[in-house]
Amino acid sequence: MNAHAFPERTDKKAIEEGDLMRPKFDEHGLIPCITVDAASKDVLMFAYMNAEALRLTLTTGKATYFSRSRNKLWIKGEESGLVQKVKNVRVDCDQDVVMIEVEVTGTGCCHQGFRSCFYRRVADPENLRLEFTDERVFDPKAVYKKG
Amino acid sequence: MNAHAFPERTDKKAIEEGDLMRPKFDEHGLIPCITVDAASKDVLMFAYMNAEALRLTLTTGKATYFSRSRNKLWIKGEESGLVQKVKNVRVDCDQDVVMIEVEVTGTGCCHQGFRSCFYRRVADPENLRLEFTDERVFDPKAVYKKG
Numbered sequence: 167m168n169a170h171a172f173p174e175r176t177d178k179k180a181i182e183e184g185d186l187m188r189p190k191f192d193e194h195g196l197i198p199c200i201t202v203d204a205a206s207k208d209v210l211m212f213a214y215m216n217a218e219a220l221r222l223t224l225t226t227g228k229a230t231y232f233s234r235s236r237n238k239l240w241i242k243g244e245e246s247g248l249v250q251k252v253k254n255v256r257v258d259c260d261q262d263v264v265m266i267e268v269e270v271t272g273t274g275c276c277h278q279g280f281r282s283c284f285y286r287r288v289a290d291p292e293n294l295r296l297e298f299t300d301e302r303v304f305d306p307k308a309v310y311k312k313g
Numbered sequence: 314m315n316a317h318a319f320p321e322r323t324d325k326k327a328i329e330e331g332d333l334m335r336p337k338f339d340e341h342g343l344i345p346c347i348t349v350d351a352a353s354k355d356v357l358m359f360a361y362m363n364a365e366a367l368r369l370t371l372t373t374g375k376a377t378y379f380s381r382s383r384n385k386l387w388i389k390g391e392e393s394g395l396v397q398k399v400k401n402v403r404v405d406c407d408q409d410v411v412m413i414e415v416e417v418t419g420t421g422c423c424h425q426g427f428r429s430c431f432y433r434r435v436a437d438p439e440n441l442r443l444e445f446t447d448e449r450v451f452d453p454k455a456v457y458k459k460g
Contacts (some may be wrong), residue, residue, distance in 0.1 A: 173441065185433075187441035200347055200356055207316035207354040209347055224438040254444045258430040259423055259441065263359045265431050267431065276406055278329055283405040283414050286332075294334035295318065295420055 170217035175261070182259050190262040191217060196232060197264055201275070203282075204253040204267040210275040211283045213240075215264060227252045227266055246309045248272040272304075279306040317364040322408070329406050337409040338364060344377060344411055348422070350429075352436040357422040358430045360387075364412060374399045376415055391447040393456045395419040408422075426453040 175181055175188045196214040201209050202210050211229040215223065219239055222230040229250035233240040241248030250268035257264055274281040279302040289297035337361045338344050343361040343401055345364040350357050360378040362370065366386055369377040376397035390396030396416035404411055421428040426449040436444035 185443045185445075187435055187443055198345060200359065202356060209349060209412055210357065212345065212347065224435065224441075227383075249352060250355065255435040255438070256431040257435075258359060259425045259427075259432070259435055263430075266355055278406045280406075283410075284403040285406070286404055288334055288371065288402040288404075291402070296332045296334055298332075 167256070170221045172217060172220075175255075178260075181261050187219075187257060188261050189220060189257065189264065190260070192262075196234070197262065199231065200258045200263065200287075201229060201250065201268050202265060208282050209284055210270070220264065222254055223266065224255060229266055242275075243271065246277075248275060248309070250275070258295050271308070274303050277306055277310060278302075279304050279309075293310075317368045319367075321366060327444050328408050330449065332406060333351075335408050336364075336367060336404065336411065337407070339409075341381075343381070344409065346416075347376065347410065347412045348376060348397065348412050349412060351416050356431055357397075357415070357417070357428070364427075369398055370413065372404060376413055378402050390418065393419075393424075395422060395456070397422070424453055424457060426456075427449050 172184055173188045175190060181188050185191050195216050199215050201211045201213055214234060216232040218229045219232045228250055229242045233242045249271040253267050254267040256273055276283040280300050281303050285298060285300035286296040286299050289295050315356040320335050322337060327432055328335050336344050342363050346360055346362050348358045361381060366377045366379045376389045376399055378387045386457050396418040399413050399415055401414040423430040427447050428450050432445055433443040433448035436442050
């Protein structure tokens, strides 16, 4: 058992009605995480955590994910400065999803320069046309290409 | 190509900055879906959709998922009556997650009898203790064990 291990998942009742966190990690050792703005309640982004990322999120209070594309721990804001201060960590009924409520340091969360990653809605379901509903709030080139 | 097929995922720019829905399904043919209450903005639940479920959600206006445990299409509310009327469908920047904004018919979404599946928060990160923050709004036994 490693340092980041979480309690064993026993029976359904303990998982769904109990008061102990027993997160379920998938076959890749990851759990999905929904990130919500603690103030506006807007869904900001969706990413994955491994056990280490979840532990760090809980203990440091800084949202930490696992980047599947870069295959490494991802402390949100490390590069961009757009740190997410964690106000609350939630689990769903069967504890295979995490939701965190965060305060965003800076203007946004999305690498495209929007506050939220969900900046488009389907305007025409027939033709699958998307409509932009949000405005860009920062220049992603300036924020992400400092180095 | 089947009837539920979605447009091809071409380049990053088209996916992230374009106005055509190009959802990414994973190796199991599924895309994660975050379901939000259109009125209160609360996150209600998290589930998966296959291409057929996403098409049906778009065309019927009733939230339709794919149940991984039962391995079949899952029209939400078919059994419980707790249908979700879809007001908006969103995609995230790289279109590998869907978010739907719904109006809930009835009292809730969670099979445990809560309005939202996220009825617990981590109250003590050190000991991983969970605290119930929501009240049960319906009796799951009455709603789910009709047959």
